[in-house]
Amino acid sequence: MINLGSRASANGSPETEPEPQRRGVFKRLRESLSKSRQALTEEISASLFDRIDDETWERLEEALILADAGAPTTATVVERLEHEVDSGAVPADGVAVRDRLIEILAEVASKGRAPIDLSAQPAVLMMVGVNGTGKTTTIGKIAWHLSKEMGLSVVMAAGDTYRAAAAEQLEEWARRAGAELVRGEADADPGSVAYDAITAARARGADVVIVDTAGRLHTQENLMEELSKVRRVIAKQIPEAPHETLISIDATTGQNGLRQAKVFSEAVDVDGVVLTKLDGTAKGGIALAIAEELGIPVKLIGVGETLEDLRPFDPSDYAQALLAE
Amino acid sequence: MFDQLSERLQGTLSEVRSRGKLSESDVDAAMRAIRLALLEADVNFKVVKAFTKKVKERCLGSEVLESLDPGQHVVKIVNEELTELMGGTGRELAFASGGTTVILMAGLQGSGKTTACAKLAQHLRENEKKDVALAACDVYRPAAVEQLVTVGKRAGATVYEKGTDADPVEIAAWALDRAREERRDVLIVDTAGRLHIDSELMDELAKIKKRTKPHDVLLVVDAMTGQDAVGVAESFAETAEFDGVVMTKLDGDARGGAALSVKAVTGKPILFASTGEKLDAFERFHPDRMSSRILGMGDVLSLIEKAEQQVDEQQAEDLQRKLEKDQFTLEDFLQQMRQVRKMGPLSSIIGMLPGMGAMKQLKNANVDEREMDRVEAIILSMTPEERANPALINGSRRKRIANGSGTRVQNVKQLIKQFDQMRKMMRSMTSGKMPNEQQLAHMMGGSPRPPRPKMRRK
Numbered sequence: 176m177i178n179l180g181s182r183a184s185a186n187g188s189p190e191t192e193p194e195p196q197r198r199g200v201f202k203r204l205r206e207s208l209s210k211s212r213q214a215l216t217e218e219i220s221a222s223l224f225d226r227i228d229d230e231t232w233e234r235l236e237e238a239l240i241l242a243d244a245g246a247p248t249t250a251t252v253v254e255r256l257e258h259e260v261d262s263g264a265v266p267a268d269g270v271a272v273r274d275r276l277i278e279i280l281a282e283v284a285s286k287g288r289a290p291i292d293l294s295a296q297p298a299v300l301m302m303v304g305v306n307g308t309g310k311t312t313t314i315g316k317i318a319w320h321l322s323k324e325m326g327l328s329v330v331m332a333a334g335d336t337y338r339a340a341a342a343e344q345l346e347e348w349a350r351r352a353g354a355e356l357v358r359g360e361a362d363a364d365p366g367s368v369a370y371d372a373i374t375a376a377r378a379r380g381a382d383v384v385i386v387d388t389a390g391r392l393h394t395q396e397n398l399m400e401e402l403s404k405v406r407r408v409i410a411k412q413i414p415e416a417p418h419e420t421l422i423s424i425d426a427t428t429g430q431n432g433l434r435q436a437k438v439f440s441e442a443v444d445v446d447g448v449v450l451t452k453l454d455g456t457a458k459g460g461i462a463l464a465i466a467e468e469l470g471i472p473v474k475l476i477g478v479g480e481t482l483e484d485l486r487p488f489d490p491s492d493y494a495q496a497l498l499a500e
Numbered sequence: 501m502f503d504q505l506s507e508r509l510q511g512t513l514s515e516v517r518s519r520g521k522l523s524e525s526d527v528d529a530a531m532r533a534i535r536l537a538l539l540e541a542d543v544n545f546k547v548v549k550a551f552t553k554k555v556k557e558r559c560l561g562s563e564v565l566e567s568l569d570p571g572q573h574v575v576k577i578v579n580e581e582l583t584e585l586m587g588g589t590g591r592e593l594a595f596a597s598g599g600t601t602v603i604l605m606a607g608l609q610g611s612g613k614t615t616a617c618a619k620l621a622q623h624l625r626e627n628e629k630k631d632v633a634l635a636a637c638d639v640y641r642p643a644a645v646e647q648l649v650t651v652g653k654r655a656g657a658t659v660y661e662k663g664t665d666a667d668p669v670e671i672a673a674w675a676l677d678r679a680r681e682e683r684r685d686v687l688i689v690d691t692a693g694r695l696h697i698d699s700e701l702m703d704e705l706a707k708i709k710k711r712t713k714p715h716d717v718l719l720v721v722d723a724m725t726g727q728d729a730v731g732v733a734e735s736f737a738e739t740a741e742f743d744g745v746v747m748t749k750l751d752g753d754a755r756g757g758a759a760l761s762v763k764a765v766t767g768k769p770i771l772f773a774s775t776g777e778k779l780d781a782f783e784r785f786h787p788d789r790m791s792s793r794i795l796g797m798g799d800v801l802s803l804i805e806k807a808e809q810q811v812d813e814q815q816a817e818d819l820q821r822k823l824e825k826d827q828f829t830l831e832d833f834l835q836q837m838r839q840v841r842k843m844g845p846l847s848s849i850i851g852m853l854p855g856m857g858a859m860k861q862l863k864n865a866n867v868d869e870r871e872m873d874r875v876e877a878i879i880l881s882m883t884p885e886e887r888a889n890p891a892l893i894n895g896s897r898r899k900r901i902a903n904g905s906g907t908r909v910q911n912v913k914q915l916i917k918q919f920d921q922m923r924k925m926m927r928s929m930t931s932g933k934m935p936n937e938q939q940l941a942h943m944m945g946g947s948p949r950p951p952r953p954k955m956r957r958k
Contacts, residue, residue, distance in 0.1 A: 241545050243726035246536055306749065307610025307722065315642075337777075339650030340643040347642035392752040395777075396869055425610060429542030429726025431754035452609065455695045457728035480640075 224269035232257050235276070242460030242497065245430050248467045252279055280494035283463050287470035288490070291419050291447065293321075297330075297376045299384045299409055299416035301369075302449075303402060303439050304423035306390030309451035309477060311341060313423050314387050315348025316477070316485035322352045327382035332372030333358035334365040334405060335389040345387055351482070355381070365389065365401065366408035373412045386417065393438035406443045421474065423449045426459035436465045447474035450488065454479045458497060527559045530574045541755030541794045544730045547764045555581055582791030586763050586770070593771065594715045594743070600679045601630075601686045602712050606705055606740055607720035608732060609693030612748035614644060616720050616774055617690045618651035619782035620746070623772070625656050626780075630685035635675030636661035637668040637708065638692035648690050655779055658684065668692065669707045676712050689714065696735030709740045717742040718771065721758055723750045729758035730765045737766050744771035747785065751775040755794050823926055830887040830919060834879045837872065877905035878915050890916050 224231060232253050239249040256276055259265040265275045293300065300317070302310045314331065321327045331354050335341035342358045349356035357372035359365075369386045376384045388405060391398040409416045422445045424432050439445050450459045450473050462473045473488040531552045538548045558577050595601045603620070607613050621632040634652045636659060638644035645661050652659035660675035672689050679687040689712060694701035709717065719742040721729060736742055747759050750773045759770050770785040819836070822828050879887060881904030886892050893901070893916060902909045 237545060240539055241727045243542075243728070246539055305724070305752070307612055309610060338647065339654075340646035343643035343646045344641070392749060394751065394753050400869075425722075425724075427608065427722070427725050427728045427732070429724060429729075429754070429758065430540055431542070431724040431752065432726075434753055435724075452695075455608070455728065456697060456731050457726065461726065 224272045227260060227267045227269075227272065239460065239463075242458035243429050243432075243464075244460035245433065245464040248283065248460075248464040251467065252276075252283060252463075255279060277491070277494045280463065280497060281491040283467045284473065284488075284490035284493055286466040287472045289446070289472070291421075291474055293327075293383055293418065295413070295415060295418050297373070297381050297384050297413075298418045299373065299386065299413060300419045300421065301386045301388065301406065301409065301417040301443065302421055302423065303388050303443055303445070304390060305392055305425075305435055306338075308390065308423040308425040308428075309449075310390060310423045311335065311344050311348065311387055313421075313449050313451060313475070313477060313485065314345065314385050315352060316482055317475075318348060318352035318354045318385055319482045320485065321383055322354050328379070329354035330372050330376040330379075330381045330384045331356045332369045332384060332386040334368050334387045336361060336363045336365050336368065337389040341387070341389065354385075355379075366405045369405050370408050370412060373409065373416070377412075393435050399438065399442045402439075403442045419447070420445050421447050421449050422471075423451050424459075424461065424465070426450055426453045426462075427455060427457040428461050430461065430464070432461035433464050433468060436469055436471055440469065440471060445471055447472055449473075449475045449477065449485075451477035453477060454484070460497075462493075524560060527556055527574075530559065531556050534574075534578055538757060538794070541757035542724075542726050542729075542761075543757035543794065544727055544761035544765070547730070547761045551581065551585065551764075579791055582760065582794060583788045586760055586791055587787035595628075595686075596715055600676070600684050601716075602676060602689065602714040603686060604689045604691070604709060604712060604714035604717045604740070605720055605746075606691050606717065606736060606742065607693060608695065608722075609641075611693065611720045611722045612774060613693060613720045614638070614647050614690055615651060616718075616746050616748055616772075616782075617648065617688050618655040618657070619774055619779055620718075620772065621652065621657035621686075621688055622655035622779045623782050624686055631683075632656075632686045632688060633658040633660060633675070633679045633682070633684040635659075635672055635679075635687060635689045637671050637675075638690055639664040639666065639668055639671070640692045644690075644692070651779070657688075658682070668704055669711055672708045673711045687712075696732045696739075702735070702739045705740050716744065718744050718746050719762075719768070720746045720748060721762055723747050723756040723758060724752060724754040725758040730761045733762040733766050733768075737768070742766075742768060744769050746770075746772045746774060748774040751777075751781065756790060757794055759790055760794060826923070826927060828923055828926060830879050830882065830890055831884070833919060833922070834876065834887070837876065841869075841872065874905070874907055874911065875915055878902075878907055878912055881905040890919060 235256075236249050236253050239252065240246065244252070256265070256272065256279060259275065260267050260272060265271055291300075292298070302314050304310050318329045318331055322329045329352065331345060331349050331352075333342040333345045333356060335345070336359055342356075342361075346356050346358070348354075355375070357368060357375050359368040359371070365388060372384050372386065375381070386405070386409065388402060389398075391402065393399060406417065406420070420443050422436060422439050424435065428435070436445065436448065448462060448465060448471055450462050453459050453476050459476075465471050466473065473490075473493075476486050476488050476493075478484045478486060534555065535548055535552050538551065539545065543551075555574075555578055558581070559574055593601075593603070605613050605617055605620075617634055621634060624630040624632050632655075634648055634657050636645045636648045638648070645664060649659045649661060660671075660678055662671050662674065666674075668691065675689070676687055689708065691705060691708060692701065694705065696702065717740055719733060719736050721733070725732070733745075745759070745762055745768055747756065747770055750756060762768070763770060770787070770790070773783055773785045775781045775783065819828075819832060822832060878901060881901045882893070886897065886901075893912070898909050898912045901912050905912075
């Protein structure tokens with residue numbers, strides 16, 4: 176999932192996740208999804224496709240809406256499946272229809288898919304998102320993975336200079352991950368913190384710089400402008416940077432998630448989504464809408480509080496987990 | 501993202517007017533539009549179903565009033581029903597008759613509890629003249645205690661904390677003892693964010709509730725929450741039966757259907773709305789305004805309140821007179837613009853205007869604040885005579901103005917042209933005609949609307 180280019184082999188780290196862990200993701204995801212009382216699985220049990228009629232499509236729509244996939248994406252998926260069944264391209268057989276549905280959902284979730292590219296030296300990763308979506312926690316986990324599992328040296332920039340104690344929160348994560356933290360004064364210019372972090376990383380030959388930013392609502396234009404500025408400051412130091420810009424989206428988010436992804440992307444050119452808090456009962460269907468309508472793929476998922484609970488996103492696992500019994 | 505419901509309904513029901521009575525198929529068409537609108541606003545699917553059923557019953561057979569067109573008539577019913585669903589039998593915060601009132605705050609991670617605690621403290625201190633203390637019981641999230649200490653101090657509240665090594669239940673009990681000793685009016689207990697399916701942490705919450713016997717338990721809910729809001733609220737209601745809801749992040753552009761869903765399913769009222777980054781961006785919740793927001797009908801009341809705070813009565817009267825006499829000048833325009841900007845970012849103001857929220861041209865136009873700075877600079881570079889009579893501005897004056905404001909001649913030309921158009925529009929407004937969508941969009945600059953999704957279900 177994370178592309179380390181030539182560095183990966185030098186560090187002896189596997190480029191792809193080992194198979195057991197992938198199964199682990201699937202299992203965890205399915206577990207967490209099955210906890211839901213109004214689980215999608217209830218709605219889309221295999222028996223739903225036993226008899227294929229108008230009610231089948233209606234209930235499928237209902238299920239996708241309840242997963243927060245949104246009306247347009249739901250309509251697209253269901254229409255496509257219905258058309259394929261009507262035209263005979265997919266046999267009107269329960270198992271075949273269900274399998275095809277998983278394929279279509281996975282295809283939607285795969286739009287714009289690309290690995291996280293950290294092959295540059297130093298690679299700069301910038302994290303953005305609305306307040307409370309889990310940016311700082313995600314950064315802590317990413318730093319831990321890069322540092323403890325892949326043996327990379329990581330510098331973290333405490334770019335959230337606004338929220339009280341945000342830097343302290345990140346400091347704790349830096350300590351756990353064994354990463355270096357660069358922080359400014361409270362209310363310092365976040366761009367200057369990012370600048371200092373990159374300077375420090377270069378001086379020390381660090382591998383990755385992770386830039387945290389303050390949570391902000393996408394409707395606050397001055398704050399979005401500030402974010403663009405942070406990006407410009409980073410690009411002034413390293414023209415291709417940030418090499419990866421991720422937005423954290425809370426899986427419980429409804430249709431507003433689409434606006435978040437769109438507006439943040441316009442401001443800082445987002446490469447991917449980290450879908451957090453998937454360990455709750457929310458299905459995170461808004462990620463489907465984001466991929467379908469904006470072509471911004473999910474790259475990582477957060478399925479719990481522990482360090483291991485940040486995982487690469489697998490579209491087909493995700494689609495299956497959505498439909499699993 | 502969201503078409504104005506009334507506009508959609510008017511389209512759907514345009515044929516009905518001549519007949520004067522809604523038929524079943526008219527109503528079905530209207531219900532489809534309402535259903536889609538509510539779903540786009542994140543109102544829970546099951547709530548939507550029950551709601552459209554009720555509205556349908558009321559619409560069927562009801563006479564379309566002479567003065568209203570059928571679309572407006574249905575919107576009126578929907579709005580009334582929504583307001584009722586959202587408000588109903590609410591209650592205020594319950595204060596202890598003597599001694600310390602305990603308020604327990606709970607919610608999912610990232611819903612904004614810690615910030616809401618500080619905002620509530622400030623609100624109670626300023627509006628109810630209470631001496632407020634906060635208890636820091638989130639020992640899990642790194643630096644959560646520090647955060648509460650900092651924002652608590654800013655809000656003028658005392659913060660009781662024992663670091664992160666103590667047990668949250670013990671901290672809460674200890675904080676309550678101290679609050680009583682120190683004769684605080686209110687103790688607000690901040691708790692860690694927790695998943696409603698995490699039985700261990702939900703147990704802990706139940707224990708805190710048992711030990712502190714709060715007068716009010718408030719559930720903090722993010723306005724951007726989707727379909728899951730209902731399940732979350734139900735679970736919290738089971739463990740720590742809450743008395744009311746605090747909706748956070750309402751300053752965003754989320755329609756906030758979660759608010760409606762939570763109220764509909766649990767019956768608990770939404771007491772407060774958190775609406776911004778600053779500590780004082782916290783207010784009593786107004787159900788009627790929320791239903792308009794969900795329907796995309798704008799929040800005119802909030803806008804009027806905002807405007808009242810900013811706009812000088814006298815100036816407003818002068819302006820009205822000028823508009824009527826068609827004497828509106830660039831100088832007035834400048835004053836107007838400055839007043840409007842004082843109310844906050846333009847995009848949020850536009851969102852409050854009825855119908856405007858629906859105009860994607862405007863919503864997506866993302867009114868450029870820098871453009872406004874430029875306009876201001878151009879007008880400031882004009883002489884008073886030029887501001888009063890833009891017709892004076894010829895080629896050489898344009899050049900001078902452009903140089904003076906650091907802009908280009910083209911920008912100056914454009915501004916004057918826009919000003920002329922605006923004057924024309926205002927003339928038609930004062931003569932009682934509302935400008936149409938296109939004119940408005942043209943004024944603000946916009947993009948065409950994307951195709952609408954098609955939904956099968958009624």
